[in-house]
Structures are given as C-alpha cells and as structure tokens.
Amino acid sequence: MSGEHTLARRTRTRRLLGTIGVTALATGAALVTAPPTNAQTPAAAATAAVTVQPDPSYRADRFEGWGTSLVWFANATGDYPAEIREKLAELLFDDDGLALNIARYNIGGGNAPDVKDYLRAGGAVEGWWNAPAGTTREDTDWWSADDAADWNPNADATQRWWVDRIKNDIDHWETFSNSPPWFMTASGYVSGGFNSSEDQLKADSVDDFAAYLAGATKRLEKAHGIKVDTLDPFNEPNTGYWGTRLGSDGRPVGGRQEGAHIGPELQQKVIRALAPALKKAKTGTKISAMDETNPNLFAQNWNSYPQDVRDLVGQMNVHTYGTGGRTSVRDLAKAADKPLWMSEVEGDWGDGQSFTDMRPGLGLAQQMVDDLRELEPKAWVFWQPVEDYDNMKPGGESAKGGNWGSIQLPFSCTSADTLATCPVHTNTKFDTARNFTHYIKPGDRLIRTDDTSSAAAVSTKGNAATVVHVNKTTSARTVTIDLSKFGHITRDATVTPVVTSAAGKLERQAPVEVTGSRAAVTVPAQSVTSFLVKGVSGVAKDAALLCKGHTYQLTGVQSGKALTVADDGTQLVIRTAGTDAAGTGQQWQVRQISGDTGNRQRYVFTNPAAGKRLAVRDGAPVLEADRGHRDKATQWIMSTTGDGTWTLVNAATGRLLEVGGQATTDGAAVTTWTPNSGSNQRWSVTDVTDQNGSRSSGL
Structure with a gap:
C-alpha cells in the first residue's frame, strides 16, 4: 500500500550496556538479571485475579518498532563529551x-x-x-530554494552528530x-504567532516551505547516507x-519552543505543494500527516481533507496527549488503507521529580497498552525519552519538578x-518501557487481548508470543494466560x-509450564510483567469471531437493539430481537473477500432470507441484490479493542455503521457516520446458528 515501509531490517551494530553502562547510571534503575525463582510463589497473597486471552485470529500487520524524535535532547547534547553522549546513545538505542x-529528525525553522x-x-x-551577512528579522524575501548559496550544508551539527551515531x-x-523558518512566518518568530489561533505560515510562503522541507530532507539523506521514509510537515x-x-x-519572552498554527485548509495546501517538491528533490520520501495533538483533533483535520489530499499522504501520524477517539483514528486508517503511527507522546504520571516512584513507570506502561490496543499502530514513538534534569527538578518547570522523559x-x-x-539519571519509565521494547519487537504482529491492562503480539516467525501486563494496584495479582485461541500448543510450552x-x-x-492451555503467575503489586510464551503457533479453528457457515446477529451497544432489515427490504433499522434471537430480518452471514487472519481483512455481509448484501450507496446503508462486482461500497472492515464489541468500517466511504442520533426506539434508522468512538457505532456480534437449527454458506 502507499507509504508502506520495507519490512527488512537494516544491519544493526549494537552494543550491550555491560558493567560500565550499569554503574554509570545515577540511580538504582540498573539492568537486573535475577536468579530464576518460582514465578508462582507470591510475595504476598494475591487479592485479585485476571485472565488474559491473547487472540491471534485478530492481528495487525508487522510492527515497525519503537522510536523517538531527536529534537531538543539531540540538539542540546550533540557536542557533549564523548563519554556522556555514548552513555545516552547506549541507554536509548542499545539492546x-x-x-x-x-528516529524522527527535526528540521529546524530557526529565528x-x-x-x-x-x-x-x-x-x-x-x-x-x-x-546573507547583515540579515535581520525584517528581511523576509531573500531566500530561494534553487540558490545553493541560500542553503547551509553544515547546519544543525549537534542533532546531526546523533544521525551519524x-x-x-x-x-x-x-x-x-x-x-x-522565521521569514516564512506571519509573526517573524518560530515560536508561533502573536495570535496562537491564526495561521502562522504565510499564504505566499507555502511553496517555499514545501521546497525547504524537501530540500533539507534530501540534503540530510545525501550527507549521512540514510534513507528518509517519511516527512511530516506539521x-x-x-x-x-x-x-x-x-x-x-519589544523582544520575545515566550513561548519557549518552535511551533506554528496551521489550520486544516492551509495544511491541505502544504501537502499539495510538498508532493511535487519531494519529486523535484529526487527523494523517495513519502508524506506523513499530520502529527496532531490528539486523536479527536486528528480526525477533525483528516475529515476535512478532500480525497486528492488524502491520496498524497502515505502515512497517518497521531499523538495521544488526549486519549479519547483512538478507535476513530484506527478506523480512519483502515478505511484509507494507510499505515498509522503513534508518533509522539510523553507525560509525567507522578507527583514531583522522582527516580524511584513506580507511578510514572506504571502510567507510561498503561499509556502504551492503551495506544497499542486502541490505535493498533505500526509504530510507537516517544516525544523524547531524554529530558533536561534542571528543567525537571523542583523549581524548574514547576515547583515540585517533573518526570517527563x-x-x-x-x-x-x-x-x-x-x-x-x-x-545521567533514569526513572521507572525507563524500566517499564523496556518491558515493551525488549519483547515486542520489530516484525512482530500485535494481536487482540480481552484485558484492558494487557497488550500482546505474536513473533515474526509465528512460533512465540508476548503478553505485557500492567498491575497498577497496590496488591499482588494472579494473572492466568489463556492460550486456547492458538492453533497449536506444544507439550513443552512455557510462559516466562x-x-x-x-x-x-x-x-x-x-x-511456568502451560497446562491445559493455561499458565498462572502471581505478579507483584505496582508492576509491569512481560510474559514470554514459547511453544504456541497458528490459530484455533474456533478462534475467529466469524466462522464459515454460521449465522449472526448484530446488536447495537448503545441501543441494545438488533440490526434489522426494514419492511421495505432496502433500508436498515434497529428492532428488539425476537424471542428466538434471530428473526429472518436479523440474520447475517459473511464472506471474507480479502486478507488472511488480520485486522484489515474485508467482509461482505448478506441477509440470507432476502438474498441481499449490505452496501453504502449515496452515503446511506442499503440492502441490494448480491450479484455482480463486489466493489468497496459492499466491503466492511471489522475492528475491536478486545472488549467484545466491534465497529464496521465501510471500505469505500471510511464511515461506520451506526444507529442514527443514538436512537433506541424500534424502527430507528441505521445510518453511517464518520468515526467518533461513540457507543452507537459499536456492535456486539452473536452467533445464532444453533438457535436457527441450520447452517448455510458463509465465509
């Protein structure tokens, strides 16, 4: 698909931290390999129990990995003494x-x-x-992308030291x-406009801005011998x-960092200008967009883009500083058939600077679980794992200090x-993050779990799995890993x-030995545990939600009513399910028409009694005769967070099947709408084949 990255990993030259690396840490957050112990012996009696069932029948495309932007820390430390830079590099990138x-390289604007x-x-x-010599802030029309003298090939030496390293x-x-750059902005400063809600990029500088980004990217590639996969202009x-x-x-006193308001209309102009600029620069870099601060605002921007602009975007990037609406962006990405990155997040999750408090580590770990489960991203990227100690200490950014980084x-x-x-100090976020980055590896595939405190993945080869579980409670907890959704469990399967x-x-x-497809482990209070599963592969025959020859009922989560064929035989409504839970107008069968077991496979839904299929025509869901070409309007992608409910994404429109207006009355219309994570856009799916007493052809 457009913007897809190669799955082949480049040769990595890595070093282990070793003894020197551990002792150089300024805190107790050293790397520990404990002697083997009996994992089933709790330090304290468990007061709660959780069963986690990883399900490989619902799996993502291959995970691209874990990352960071370079930005401030690389700029600040790129000229540090060698032993300090090497220590940071080892902590960030070594095994x-x-x-x-x-890595995300920041193309500076510059005052x-x-x-x-x-x-x-x-x-x-x-x-x-x-x-040119003597240039001031008032000089704004001197730069030309086509004039080599207007480029500084030696710019940004400190961040670029990191690129080479x-x-x-x-x-x-x-x-x-x-x-x-300042000369393309409305205010003349790179920290933003005098009105932070007005466009900062000058309208007549759009083409220059696109040429600047493309030119800097090409120069970076050439100077350092790297291939830049994507460029996000925002x-x-x-x-x-x-x-x-x-x-x-009259001199600026704030803000304190580079930033620019660029509204959706101007974003579209930049994207349209950037595509030919990248082509002119002769780089294969694709456009990513738009690194918005939270999923809801991302969706608002994206939904305003016309199709020609969306087509120019090779990858969708979203931040999760606001956590609502993750599933909306997930479904938008599936409908657009584009890779999705969680491209930036950080946070404190504590109460004042601390390198031993478990709360920041647990907060980050839960954020990572939520992002992986709800967004289903191909990559997860830190804002910057390295922060300024002086800014984070008490009296720096805040009176109590903070735990960013x-x-x-x-x-x-x-x-x-x-x-x-x-x-160099590390806090508990460094420790808990490694429970993810060490054991869910590039090339693995994220899979569904039914527990909101757990994320899971199957290995690249498909013969192992990892479950990462967060126990934020103050009590020990028994966690049972249920492997029954896997197709094959060897006799010597274990969970470590x-x-x-x-x-x-x-x-x-x-x-811990797997017995009867299960293994139980008691984990400590306030802990993050990576369960390394060996000896599993494949998918159990009954694991998938939708099975060949079965009949299903779809019930709206918000309405509690079943998806039903209207009396006219064409429209869709909701009605109370019949006493047999499967009236003929509430029966649905499916046919898988693309993909293997995955989270982007597409289905055609048919009502067997009417002999019709579910499609979207002129923006509305309809039943039509199931004959002829099954175009995208007849194709549906099913998504879930593992909570037992699903969204149905129409492949042609990117809109979701929903109960219009959050109605609950019988006969209320079923419509489609842009993804908004509302409960009226989620459906529970019930197998009613046995209640019908018959089977018919399905998938």
Whole structure:
C-alpha cells in the first residue's frame, strides 16, 4: 500500500550496556538479571485475579518498532563529551537500553540572526538556510530554494552528530517540522504567532516551505547516507499552543519552543505543494500527516481533507496527549488503507521529580497498552525519552519538578564535564518501557487481548508470543494466560515472566509450564510483567469471531437493539430481537473477500432470507441484490479493542455503521457516520446458528 515501509531490517551494530553502562547510571534503575525463582510463589497473597486471552485470529500487520524524535535532547547534547553522549546513545538505542529503532529528525525553522535566543534549552534547532551577512528579522524575501548559496550544508551539527551515531541502529527515518523558518512566518518568530489561533505560515510562503522541507530532507539523506521514509510537515498544527509574547522592550519572552498554527485548509495546501517538491528533490520520501495533538483533533483535520489530499499522504501520524477517539483514528486508517503511527507522546504520571516512584513507570506502561490496543499502530514513538534534569527538578518547570522523559541529565553541561559532574539519571519509565521494547519487537504482529491492562503480539516467525501486563494496584495479582485461541500448543510450552517493580527491573523468573492451555503467575503489586510464551503457533479453528457457515446477529451497544432489515427490504433499522434471537430480518452471514487472519481483512455481509448484501450507496446503508462486482461500497472492515464489541468500517466511504442520533426506539434508522468512538457505532456480534437449527454458506 502507499507509504508502506520495507519490512527488512537494516544491519544493526549494537552494543550491550555491560558493567560500565550499569554503574554509570545515577540511580538504582540498573539492568537486573535475577536468579530464576518460582514465578508462582507470591510475595504476598494475591487479592485479585485476571485472565488474559491473547487472540491471534485478530492481528495487525508487522510492527515497525519503537522510536523517538531527536529534537531538543539531540540538539542540546550533540557536542557533549564523548563519554556522556555514548552513555545516552547506549541507554536509548542499545539492546539493553530502550532498543529504539525509529528516529524522527527535526528540521529546524530557526529565528533570524539578530534575534537573541529565548527558547528553552535545546529548543533553538538551527535552520538549514544560509542568510546573507547583515540579515535581520525584517528581511523576509531573500531566500530561494534553487540558490545553493541560500542553503547551509553544515547546519544543525549537534542533532546531526546523533544521525551519524545511530544510523546503524535505525530502521526507519522520518523528518518533521515544528515551524517554518522565521521569514516564512506571519509573526517573524518560530515560536508561533502573536495570535496562537491564526495561521502562522504565510499564504505566499507555502511553496517555499514545501521546497525547504524537501530540500533539507534530501540534503540530510545525501550527507549521512540514510534513507528518509517519511516527512511530516506539521506538529500539532490545529491547536492554540504556539504563540509568541513580546516583553515591554519589544523582544520575545515566550513561548519557549518552535511551533506554528496551521489550520486544516492551509495544511491541505502544504501537502499539495510538498508532493511535487519531494519529486523535484529526487527523494523517495513519502508524506506523513499530520502529527496532531490528539486523536479527536486528528480526525477533525483528516475529515476535512478532500480525497486528492488524502491520496498524497502515505502515512497517518497521531499523538495521544488526549486519549479519547483512538478507535476513530484506527478506523480512519483502515478505511484509507494507510499505515498509522503513534508518533509522539510523553507525560509525567507522578507527583514531583522522582527516580524511584513506580507511578510514572506504571502510567507510561498503561499509556502504551492503551495506544497499542486502541490505535493498533505500526509504530510507537516517544516525544523524547531524554529530558533536561534542571528543567525537571523542583523549581524548574514547576515547583515540585517533573518526570517527563525516561532519562534525565542537565542540558547545560560543558566540554569539561564528565559523567560524574553531568550525571545521567533514569526513572521507572525507563524500566517499564523496556518491558515493551525488549519483547515486542520489530516484525512482530500485535494481536487482540480481552484485558484492558494487557497488550500482546505474536513473533515474526509465528512460533512465540508476548503478553505485557500492567498491575497498577497496590496488591499482588494472579494473572492466568489463556492460550486456547492458538492453533497449536506444544507439550513443552512455557510462559516466562519478566517483572519490573519497585523490587527489581526486568527480573526474569523461572518458566511456568502451560497446562491445559493455561499458565498462572502471581505478579507483584505496582508492576509491569512481560510474559514470554514459547511453544504456541497458528490459530484455533474456533478462534475467529466469524466462522464459515454460521449465522449472526448484530446488536447495537448503545441501543441494545438488533440490526434489522426494514419492511421495505432496502433500508436498515434497529428492532428488539425476537424471542428466538434471530428473526429472518436479523440474520447475517459473511464472506471474507480479502486478507488472511488480520485486522484489515474485508467482509461482505448478506441477509440470507432476502438474498441481499449490505452496501453504502449515496452515503446511506442499503440492502441490494448480491450479484455482480463486489466493489468497496459492499466491503466492511471489522475492528475491536478486545472488549467484545466491534465497529464496521465501510471500505469505500471510511464511515461506520451506526444507529442514527443514538436512537433506541424500534424502527430507528441505521445510518453511517464518520468515526467518533461513540457507543452507537459499536456492535456486539452473536452467533445464532444453533438457535436457527441450520447452517448455510458463509465465509
């Protein structure tokens, strides 16, 4: 599909942290390999029990991996003494560290040469332009993408040191922009407009901005011998975050970072300009968009794009600083048949700077679980795992300090510093994140689970699985891993827990034997556990929701009423299910028409009594004769978070089957609408074949 990345991993040159790496950490968050213990012996009596059932019948495409943007930390530390830079690189990219394999390079905008720096430490990322001597903020019409003298090939040396250092560790490169250069902005500053809700990119600078991004990307590729897969021209563009405030002397005093409001209409113009600019630059980089701050706002922007703009986007990027609406973006991506990245998130999840408090680690872990389950992304990317220690300490960003970043060190260190005078700290987020990044690997495939505290994946070869479980409670918990959805379980199958808690980090316990398709393990309070499952493969015959020869009833979650053929034989309505739970107008059979067992396979739904199929015509769901070509309007993609309910995405329109107006009365119309994560867009699916007493051809 468009924008799809190659699955072949590049050669990685990695080093383990080793003894030196562990002792250099300024906290107790060292890498621990515990002696084998009996994983079924609890430290305290378990007060709750959870059964987790990973289901390989619903699986995503191959996971591309875990990543970070470089931005401030790379800009701040790229000229640090070698031992400090190497320590950070090991913690971020080595196998014993976070083992990241995706990097997002920030194409800096850059303020005018005569503007005194007022941005946060590391925030002033140098632009790729080369201004003539004496250029001031008032000079805005001097730059030309076609004039080599207007480019600075040596720009941004500190962030680019990191590009060279990690390029053998990185499988996927993305470039992105926080702000256009100052001379393309309405305010003349890269920190945003004087009105943060008005477009900051000047309308007559759209083509120049596109050429600037494409040109910088091509120069980055050529200078460092890398291949940039995607370029996102925006960062949280349709927000009011990015504003510049002037002090009494007329000089800027805030904001503290690059940013630009670019509304949906202007976004479309940038995307249309960027496609030919990338072609002219002779780079194979695809457009990604639009790195909006949360899923709901992403959906609002995306739904405003006309089809020609959507077609130019090779990858959809969303942040999850707001957590509502994840499933909406999931379904939009499936309908567009495009890869989806969770391309940025960070947070505190604690109460003041701490390197031992488990709450930040547990908060991050639950965020990762929720993102993986609800978004089904192909990649998960940190904002930046390295933060400025001085900004996070009490009295820095806040009175209590904070826990942003998994790794903290001062962004003010000098060439004379050492690890002793510029110490590197890790907090519990560093530890719990590795429960994911070490065991759900690039090439694995995310699969469904029925537990909201767990995420799961099957291995690249399909002969193993990983379940990551978060226990945020203050009591130990018995977790039973139910493997009955797998097609084959070997006699020697085992589940090995790897536990992170206040008592230890990534402690590998003794393997637990699988008995009767199950293995039970007691995990500590406030812990994250990776369950490494060996000896499973395939998909059980009865695992899939929809089976050949079966008949189903679809019931609206919000209405509690069944999807029913209207009396005219063409429209769809809801009605109370009959006493036999399967009146002829409420019976549905399915035929799989594309894909294997996966989360993007497509189905045709038919009502056997009427001999008609479910389609969308002129924006409305209808029943039509099931003959002739089954075009996209007759195709439906089913999505779930594992909670037992499903959305039905129409492949032609990208809209979901829903109960219009959240009605509950019998005879209310069933319509389609853009994904909004509403309960009136979710359906429970019940197999009523046995109640009918007959079977007919299905999948």
